[in-house]
Amino acid sequence: MPTKQQKATAYWKENVKYLFILLSIWFAVSYGAGILFKDALNHIKIGGFKLGFWFAQQGAIYVFVILIFVYVHLMNKLDKKYGYDE
Amino acid sequence: MDVQTWTYILVGITFSLYIGIAIWSRAGSTKEFYVAGGGVSPWANGMATAADWMSAASFLSMAGIIAFAGYDGSVYLMGWTGGYVLLALLLAPYLRKFGKFTVPDFIGDRYYSNSSRIVAVFCALLVSFTYVAGQMRGVGVVFSRFLEVDINTGVIIGMVIVLFYAVLGGMKGITYTQVAQYCVLIFAFMVPAIFISIQMTGNPVPQLGMGSALNDGSGTYLLDKLNGLSTELGFAEYTSGTKSTLDVLAITLALMVGTAGLPHVIVRFFTVKRVKDARKSAGLALLLIAILYTTAPAVAVFAKTNLIDTVSNQPYNTLPVWFKNWEKTGLLTFEDKNGDGKIQYVADPKTNELKIDNDIMVLANPEIANLPAWVIALVAAGGLAAALSTAAGLLLVISSSVSHDLIKKVFVPNISERGELWTARIAATFAVVVAGYFGINPPGFVAAVVALAFGLAAASFFPAIVLGIFYKKMNKEGAVTGMIVGITLMLYYMIKYKLGWFDSTLPNKSEWWFGISPEGFGAVAMLANFLVSILVMRFTPPPPQHVQDIVEDIRIPSGAREATGH
Numbered sequence: 115m116p117t118k119q120q121k122a123t124a125y126w127k128e129n130v131k132y133l134f135i136l137l138s139i140w141f142a143v144s145y146g147a148g149i150l151f152k153d154a155l156n157h158i159k160i161g162g163f164k165l166g167f168w169f170a171q172q173g174a175i176y177v178f179v180i181l182i183f184v185y186v187h188l189m190n191k192l193d194k195k196y197g198y199d200e
Numbered sequence: 201m202d203v204q205t206w207t208y209i210l211v212g213i214t215f216s217l218y219i220g221i222a223i224w225s226r227a228g229s230t231k232e233f234y235v236a237g238g239g240v241s242p243w244a245n246g247m248a249t250a251a252d253w254m255s256a257a258s259f260l261s262m263a264g265i266i267a268f269a270g271y272d273g274s275v276y277l278m279g280w281t282g283g284y285v286l287l288a289l290l291l292a293p294y295l296r297k298f299g300k301f302t303v304p305d306f307i308g309d310r311y312y313s314n315s316s317r318i319v320a321v322f323c324a325l326l327v328s329f330t331y332v333a334g335q336m337r338g339v340g341v342v343f344s345r346f347l348e349v350d351i352n353t354g355v356i357i358g359m360v361i362v363l364f365y366a367v368l369g370g371m372k373g374i375t376y377t378q379v380a381q382y383c384v385l386i387f388a389f390m391v392p393a394i395f396i397s398i399q400m401t402g403n404p405v406p407q408l409g410m411g412s413a414l415n416d417g418s419g420t421y422l423l424d425k426l427n428g429l430s431t432e433l434g435f436a437e438y439t440s441g442t443k444s445t446l447d448v449l450a451i452t453l454a455l456m457v458g459t460a461g462l463p464h465v466i467v468r469f470f471t472v473k474r475v476k477d478a479r480k481s482a483g484l485a486l487l488l489i490a491i492l493y494t495t496a497p498a499v500a501v502f503a504k505t506n507l508i509d510t511v512s513n514q515p516y517n518t519l520p521v522w523f524k525n526w527e528k529t530g531l532l533t534f535e536d537k538n539g540d541g542k543i544q545y546v547a548d549p550k551t552n553e554l555k556i557d558n559d560i561m562v563l564a565n566p567e568i569a570n571l572p573a574w575v576i577a578l579v580a581a582g583g584l585a586a587a588l589s590t591a592a593g594l595l596l597v598i599s600s601s602v603s604h605d606l607i608k609k610v611f612v613p614n615i616s617e618r619g620e621l622w623t624a625r626i627a628a629t630f631a632v633v634v635a636g637y638f639g640i641n642p643p644g645f646v647a648a649v650v651a652l653a654f655g656l657a658a659a660s661f662f663p664a665i666v667l668g669i670f671y672k673k674m675n676k677e678g679a680v681t682g683m684i685v686g687i688t689l690m691l692y693y694m695i696k697y698k699l700g701w702f703d704s705t706l707p708n709k710s711e712w713w714f715g716i717s718p719e720g721f722g723a724v725a726m727l728a729n730f731l732v733s734i735l736v737m738r739f740t741p742p743p744p745q746h747v748q749d750i751v752e753d754i755r756i757p758s759g760a761r762e763a764t765g766h
Contacts, residue, residue, distance in 0.1 A: 149445060150445065152271075162412060167274075167423075182284065182288045185289055193757055198757050
């Protein structure tokens with residue numbers, strides 16, 4: 115049986131790993147696609163939207179919403195795994 | 201029925217609803233006053249957070265700002281939504297687990313000192329007061345245009361309403377009125393947007409309509425048409441920007457981090473029952489916010505295209521009635537410089553004859569598109585809901601900072617529950633009066649400074665809270681110095697480059713540090729805060745064991761206590 119402390123440390127490590135992955139996506143869609151690479155992406159057109167412009171004014175926001183719900187789902191699972199859910 | 205009758209009816213109904221809710225949800229204890237008793241459901245909290253967050257600026261000004269800024273307006277869209285990802289992942293669950301009433305509560309306990317608490321109270325008051333003055337002004341503008349009372353009477357009516365439910369109900373009253381206000385404001389924003397989207401593109405979903413072809417038979421995409429019109433008149437192409445990439449990055453970052461650090465948003469997550477509810481309600485809040493935030497850029501494109509089509513090169517005396525109505529408010533001005541009786545709307549300020557205030561795009565949009573009177577009235581009710589809900593949230597932060605963080609925690613620790621509740625109510629009343637005063641006599645700098653409230657929040661709270669959770673060894677010396685350096689740097693930059701008080705004239709843009717505007721400087725001040733905090737920590741003693749234990753404890757989601765003040 116792992117001690118209480120070991121369990122808490124392992125839980126925290128997994129939590130931080132999730133945060134790192136999710137925030138990388140957060141960064142990529144807004145600062146990446148919407149700002150730094152928008153000129154390159156603007157050469158691609160979907161319907162009337164230039165892709166870089168679409169990310170900056172629509173796409174990034176949709177991804178943000180999805181990211182939080184993925185986080186909620188992952189953390190609920192993690193809480194169960196470590197017996198921290200209530 | 202005409203627009204004014206409709207407005208009286210809709211505003212009357214919504215205001216009675218808010219007052220009814222206030223009477224039903226009176227606060228009987230400090231816990232109810234500060235955190236609505238701590239048992240708010242994730243959905244109710246999500247809706248309340250969305251209304252709390254979406255201010256007069258989001259509802260009335262944002263689409264207008266985007267309409268005139270084009271791609272550059274994206275900083276607001278990404279900045280004001282991306283902050284919720286930070287809030288949900290880095291702050292909300294841990295602060296809920298901590299289980300206290302206010303943000304200075306967390307700072308004061310985590311950094312084990314009253315000096316850190318007082319610095320936090322100062323920052324909270326500074327951020328909230330700059331923000332709330334703009335809301336009262338928004339209330340005044342809506343009243344003056346649609347109910348034809350003057351702006352000052354409008355502000356006073358708004359004050360009385362907010363006073364009634366914020367002072368009586370505290371967080372409990374505010375939460376349930378905000379739920380109602382969310383429904384009113386989102387309905388009011390979506391209805392005209394859907395109407396106009398169908399009118400212009402045949403697509404009922406504004407988010408898609410924005411990228412569709414016009415239904416005038418030409419087959420041209422709406423955005424291509426707008427790009428064409430813009431360049432024809434000498435403006436930049438709508439879908440490309442004029443700001444430097446670095447400045448766009450800095451502003452977006454400052455707004456995101458500022459959003460996550462705004463005390464009136466953070467406290468909303470103290471009102472739910474469990475840590476998992478805090479996570480879920482942050483997701484729901486962003487979902488509900490995103491409905492408006494993905495519609496606003498569509499509204500911007502529709503409104504700008506419609507506006508140029510309606511007024512550009514048209515004779516002044518054939519213009520529709522709405523033009524003259526808005527001229528009366530002074531938010532729209534026409535000066536026939538070349539005396540040809542037509543309106544020249546162009547980029548060159550020397551020959552441009554039309555000045556349009558950002559704020560009227562959303563309000564005038566339904567009129568420009570010839571929508572029925574009840575839709576126009578609905579927008580007025582929505583604008584009021586947006587302004588009042590945000591004002592109430594901010595007033596609560598101001599009152600709890602004074603009654604709880606200063607009076608109870610610093611000056612009169614043995615104050616009775618009843619005494620604290622009354623202090624909170626008196627502080628809220630005082631805050632409403634001050635906010636109303638600024639709404640009636642807006643000092644020139646208020647409008648300029650409201651956008652910088654985010655920079656102030658980014659420069660002060662965000663690093664202190666994040667380090668407090670993720671860096672166990674962070675001590676009071678580091679955090680307090682960091683907050684002071686961050687907020688001082690931000691205030692200095694703001695006063696020098698936005699207000700120009702240090703020099704006889706406002707310094708030129710070329711003098712900006714690294715070419716970063718005052719709006720984006722919050723990002724730099726935040727980094728400075730992080731660096732200074734970590735540097736000072738290295739040379740000062742580590743936090744005591746019981747504080748390190750608190751950090752261990754807030755990282756584990758289970759066993760969140762009821763929020764307490766003790």
